[in-house]
Amino acid sequence: MANIQEVAQRAGVSVATVSRVFNNSSTVARKTRMKVEQAIHELNYEPSVLGRNLRNSESRLLLVLIPSISNPFYSDIINGIEDTAIGLGYNILLCETDSNPDREAIYFNLIRNRLADGIISMDPSVNKTKLIELSNQYPIVQCSEFDEDANISYVTINNELAAYHAVKHLIKIGQKKIALINSDEKFLYARERRRGYEKAMNEFGLEIESDWIYNTESLDFEDGKLAMRSLLDLPEKPTAVFAVSDVLAIGALKEINSSGLRVPEDIALIGFDKIAFSNMTHPTLTTISQPMYRMGCISANMIINKIQGKKVESIILDHELVIREST
Numbered sequence: 001m002a003n004i005q006e007v008a009q010r011a012g013v014s015v016a017t018v019s020r021v022f023n024n025s026s027t028v029a030r031k032t033r034m035k036v037e038q039a040i041h042e043l044n045y046e047p048s049v050l051g052r053n054l055r056n057s058e059s060r061l062l063l064v065l066i067p068s069i070s071n072p073f074y075s076d077i078i079n080g081i082e083d084t085a086i087g088l089g090y091n092i093l094l095c096e097t098d099s100n101p102d103r104e105a106i107y108f109n110l111i112r113n114r115l116a117d118g119i120i121s122m123d124p125s126v127n128k129t130k131l132i133e134l135s136n137q138y139p140i141v142q143c144s145e146f147d148e149d150a151n152i153s154y155v156t157i158n159n160e161l162a163a164y165h166a167v168k169h170l171i172k173i174g175q176k177k178i179a180l181i182n183s184d185e186k187f188l189y190a191r192e193r194r195r196g197y198e199k200a201m202n203e204f205g206l207e208i209e210s211d212w213i214y215n216t217e218s219l220d221f222e223d224g225k226l227a228m229r230s231l232l233d234l235p236e237k238p239t240a241v242f243a244v245s246d247v248l249a250i251g252a253l254k255e256i257n258s259s260g261l262r263v264p265e266d267i268a269l270i271g272f273d274k275i276a277f278s279n280m281t282h283p284t285l286t287t288i289s290q291p292m293y294r295m296g297c298i299s300a301n302m303i304i305n306k307i308q309g310k311k312v313e314s315i316i317l318d319h320e321l322v323i324r325e326s327t
Helices: 004-011 015-022 030-043 049-055 073-087 101-112 128-135 159-172 188-203 221-232 246-258 292-307
Strands: 061-066 091-096 118-121 140-143 154-157 178-182 213-215 240-243 268-273 286-289 315-317 320-322
Touching (some): 004 015, 004 030, 061 101, 073 292, 101 118, 128 140, 154 292, 159 240, 159 286, 178 188, 178 246, 213 221, 221 240, 240 246
Parallel strands (some): 061 091, 061 118, 154 315, 178 213
């Protein structure tokens, strides 16, 4: 395989001139550029991307932190990040933390050692103290979940308002006994979505039963089933359920069907996220739609702008209530 010195010799120019051609420098005369390009073509020369990145002190690699690759919520966001990053000359490394501090430390060390240029964090369980410390020296943005006390740019939706709209929809169709299947309220999105639930219930003068609020350990299908089973075992059962994720809602739907009850005739059900599976259930799931692909695109643009030293502001995107058969 030819090297840059052979290209320079074939074109009758210096190695520095060949390098300037690759970097699209405007200082290279058109005739000289054509001679270099001809030599590159004749020798089938390909420059070392690694060498170029080392010279420029960049890796052109973005780390994307997620807690679990199995959660379909992240799929569209990742697609948006990857499409945007590739279009701007970057690659991504998907980092599944599994809420494991040891894994997290490995990924953080990649950016400390300049093996990555920036981090997009979507992990709600990330060590916030370490992330904030890291953000003081390296480009970091947060997508979806963020730390309200940190000075880290983020893109998200208004979770409280979205939850309020979901529960208000249930109330508007005549529901009064509305349960909440929430995740762990150590996460900001869970606290915000509970506030939206409570705001709608209070606004319409509806009683909030503590037994109707169920907090799951994770966002898994089985957690949704367990939550719904617990709610159905209550002496006074709710007639509607708002679940803070579609996966939880789909688990709840499975349990309702297994108990011989019908959705929405016996229990109305609404989820959150509008993952692809939400339109494949029977009945199809009413849900809050997050612009997940767009969130991914925006977060990729934000982190690349940060890498380039540009000022980046946080962004809150609109959500949409998608009404389907489950309500």
